[in-house]
Amino acid sequence: MLESFKRFFVGQAPAPEWADVAEWAGKRSLHFKRVHEGEGFVVDGRLDDRPWRMEWGPPQRAxxxxxxxxxxxxxxxxxxxxxxxxxKPLMDxxxxxxxxxxxEGLQTQIDTSSPExxxxxxxxxxxNLNGYRVLRSHFGMVASAPPTGLAWIEGPLGLHLERALGTLLQNDPPFVLMTLRGRAYLRTQLVDPDPASLAIALDLFETAVAQALRVAQHLGDSAQEWPSTGSTAWQNFDDSKPR
Known part of the structure; x- marks a missing residue:
């Protein structure tokens, strides 16, 4: 009750405006929008006429x-x-x-309630990332067809990941970069959404997109060279040891 009276007389604290982020977005001709109650924001943009969306706010992953x-x-x-x-710490x-x-759950298969x-x-x-001396100490990778995953990080994406280790990905925060159901996704922990960090994340993401399209084109041209090893059902989990 006392807290209710305090809020009535004092009022709610003003929601963040994210003026620096809005200015950054405006300079790049991106569309910035605060979400309801100031819990975060959304930035929309395009890359080669393809729309993308950036969101910052409460986490969607535990x-x-x-x-x-x-x-x-x-x-x-x-x-x-x-x-x-x-x-790598997140993978572990x-x-x-x-x-x-x-x-603990005595499961025989990994169920679909778990995230991808x-x-x-x-x-x-x-x-096997042994050919990437810097990346192998900070990242882990899996792929339905290993050659495609290695081709993805070869060249520009690998270089961008290395550079990000000194800025956005310093100290190895939770970070995910993936292709799923035809889309590309980036997800990372970011407490302070300063424009510099957003720019690094977006640059990294756009590089990942360009490389994924390159891999997809190669995959289409050389389907027999890069066969898919994916399964249509979750494989049984070997409970003899952690993977």
């Missing part, structure tokens, strides 16, 4: 604390082009959690 930055884009990629790169965390959920990030760690093979 493994992210505080606030989350999300970017997604429809690319109409082949449905079997399924690639996942994530920060999700593997442990998946193993614990499986053993967890299911794919069971479904798809891990990629």
């Amino acid at each position: 493994y992210i604390a505080g606030r989350e930055l999300r970017i997604r884009m429809e690319l109409k990629l082949p449905g079997d082009l399924q690639m996942l790169l994530l920060s 965390q999700l593997e442990r959690q998946t193993y614990e959920n499986f053993t 990030e967890m299911r794919w760690l069971v479904m798809f093979p891990k990629l």
Whole structure:
């Protein structure tokens, strides 16, 4: 009751305006919009006439604390082009959690209530990143067809990831970059959405998009060279040891 009277007389604290983010978006001809009650914001833009959306606010994944930055884009990629790169500490965390959920729940299969990030760690093979000295210490990868995943991070995307380790991805925060159902997604923990961090994230995402389209084109031209190893059902989880 006392808190109600305080709010009545004092009023609610003003919601953040994110003026610096709005200014950053305006300079790039992007559309900025605050979400209801000031819990975050949305930025819409286009890349080569394809729309993308950036969202910042409360996390949609339990493994992210505080606030989350999300970017997604429809690319109409082949449905079997399924690639996942994530920060190494997050990969270890999700593997442990998946193993614990499986053993404690006496499950025989990984159910669909878990996010794709967890299911794919069971479904798809891990990629050997030994050829990427810097990346292998900070990231893990799985893919329905390993050659496509390695082709994805080869060149520009790998270089952008290395550079981001000194800025946006410093200290290895929870970070996910994936292609799923024809779309590209980026998701990371970001407590302070300063324009510099948003610009780095967007640049990284756009590079990932360009490389995913390149891989998809190669996949279409050389379907026999990069066969899909994906499964139409979740594979059984081996409970003898964590993956």
